[in-house]
Amino acid sequence: MIRLTDFLAVPDPGSTKLKFNMRAGGGGGEAWDLLLDDSEEWLNMSRYRSAQTNNNMGDSRYLLAFAQYYPYGPNYFIFGGFFKVTPVVPAIIKGYGYELELQQLHSEFIKRLIVKLERPIGRNVYLRRYESVQQQLSPEVYELAPDTKLGTFPGYQNVRLRHAELQRIIANDEPSWKDALSSVKGVYVITDLSDGRLYVGSASGEANGLWQRWSGYAHLKNLTGGNHELERMRSELGDSHIVGNFQYSILEIFDPKTKAETILQRESFWKQALDSRAHGMNKN
Template identity: 35%
Template sequence: MTILLKDILNFETLLEKYKGKRIKLRFNTNWKYNDIVFDYADMCRMKEDYFIPMMLTAGSKSVSRNAVNDIQFQFIEVEKHRWLFVGAYDIKSRDSLTYHFSANYFKSYAEAVRIQEYDQYAERLIVDFKNRGQSFFYVNPEIINSVQVDSISTEPYFELDINFPGYENLCKSYYDLKQHWNNKLWVQALSEVYGVYLITDKKTGKLYVGSATGQDGIYGRWSAYLADGYDKNEKEDSKYPNTKLKELVSNKGIEYVQKNFQYTVLEIFKKDEIGKGKALKREIYWKEAFQSRKFGYNQN
């Protein structure tokens, strides 16, 4: 039985509600700027703050991809010819906003309001569609009305079958770790324990040993690492132990961390005062075992 997108998302009713608007399907394809690859699946999975601006970008200076009469249904490719629906937007102003990636590189994008009634399908509905030539957005009703639904899952696409592997098996690169970071099973498991962990610079072989004894356990400490490359609030013996990690990020940028760092759980402990004491003692042991003060990134 063929299930059409127009029927699942009730396009006919939508157009009656939004008089003077048209439906646009936008199939976002990955692209590259210099050495930076903009991968929409990665952006979505990692909840990057520029994900939505990138979907609403203007495109070329001569022809904008946006129009004020658009209701845009946004899709990203997760497998060949299989596109994940990630949200619907009512375009309010064509290209009035700007996202700055750096001082010299920015993108203009549309001001838009997300249509929340479609959020129940966001990151769950997949269509089977083959892009036609170089096109990646469509307003032709004949094309729009022919798009078929491949599947609708009960869980977000990037959380399907992603069980927590166990503390003893947790050894992930930066990007592998970040793609699971909003998974509720991972959040729960890493928040409920204190621990000692290892960071490995796979390019140089340098190591960093740390302990996590804060309110959110390992999850809290690693969240800071994923956000900034180092923890701005981490202290040891009232001193700042992340000096070398901070210098690394300052000199080479967080992109170096994203490309080269790997995170491993060494030991876990109960979240109480006894567990905290054990974690701090074992941190000292592992620093000595790995000689991470002499040859790695540990300062203390």
Template identity: 35%
Template sequence: MIKLNQIMPIDCPSNYKMHIAKYNGNTNPLDDFIENFDYWVGWNTWRSEKTNRFTRRYVISFIDFYPQKGTFLFGGIFEILNTYPDHYDIRLCDEYKDFIGRLKVKNINTPRGSAFFFENYYDVIEVVEVLDKSYSSHIFPGYEQIDFPFATIKTIINRNPQDWKSALESIKGIYMLTDTENGKRYIGSAYGDCGIWSRWSQYCSNGHGGNKELCALVEQKGYDYVEKNFKFTLLEIHPMFTSDETIILRESFWKEVMMSRNKKFGYNSN
């Protein structure tokens, strides 16, 4: 076990607040960090008009690394230059700058909230690993581990990473879209010449992929609702030579299992 204080010595932890950035109901900070570092900086400049969360000179920030539960990615140390009712003026410090996006830690057991007294956690935080370069894309986790928010899959589709694209464009399969707001599910499939990558690209483009019930949902609540509340789960995969009939039968099986044809539980209309 290697502790954070062994590789990141800080003379006076009581001069720091610790910022734990997690999903805010709209976006994940890790996705913003990957997309554009300035977006990530914005997570540290934001201030609620009701709460002054950064009450010390420095803030050490960590990003929820949600592909690995309980793991956080170091996002930098910031100096608070000025405090305003709705934002902070900050400066990215040079200290430990080389660890940004590379240092992964765990054992940060905080209550609800996003800002904490750093000295209460400094001596117990453990190092998971130090990456050889800054984390710049969600590495393909394997077919059986795909259970990601809609916004994350959209980011991946837009970035077009070769590991994800190669893995998903060459398979047929069954997948599930889950509305995390109400628990309803939609079971879909990719067959014919359409691999999972192509099929999911359609959803990321318009939010509904041409499906009747999802079209109605997007028309009623908008694309933003789907992007905010839906997630993708890959249920099973098949090689491209698998017959379309087999895929359709497996899709029907999962619709029965998940009861997604029942309007109370799902969005499948047939």
């Protein structure tokens, strides 16, 4: 067993706290989802200063932040960064009372390092001092992933993948994603985040549905799925433009037994609805 404090050494143990974030208040979402998206709400979970002394940073100058990694279970947490803590002056209670500045120390482990606590914790013990956390919660290093961990499949209506994320999902045969995308055909949209233009496509005849179709986009030797307009963009702007700017989402899903003509009709509808022929990347 590798103890957490042996793995994540800090320059000032007596002035460092650890926060095990679980869920944002007011239905704001799971901590891991917010960290994965680099959401501002992720930082706000640790910036908040309550009226209870034991839920505040106190005199701590540094913070190790973690997010509950729910795909593994309630006592698993993934590392979210080492921060310098500066209290807001004048003091704010029941609001964002701290400024957090991300430090380079241990930054290579963000979204990769997963620790396991001896048992699940309640909201009254989610903030702990570095010097006593090992005795109180027995955190141990459980996994150090070779790359950023990905969340489980979030549901067809919530898919929003950057190209690098799509590549990792396909390359690693991520089980929940492969099962979900292989079991449906569908209409999807690719967004060029550099200018907002859209490309609407479909998986209408592939045996493995959206998984097979999107696998074509994920490989560096293809990137365009054979689409002529996307291939033109690639030749003009280079692979880096696609990898750096393309985002993939699902517009509509269909049972695998659905006829190809039906799906192609819906693809045409979405091209009209989103005006992706005149102002997007569709040319047919």
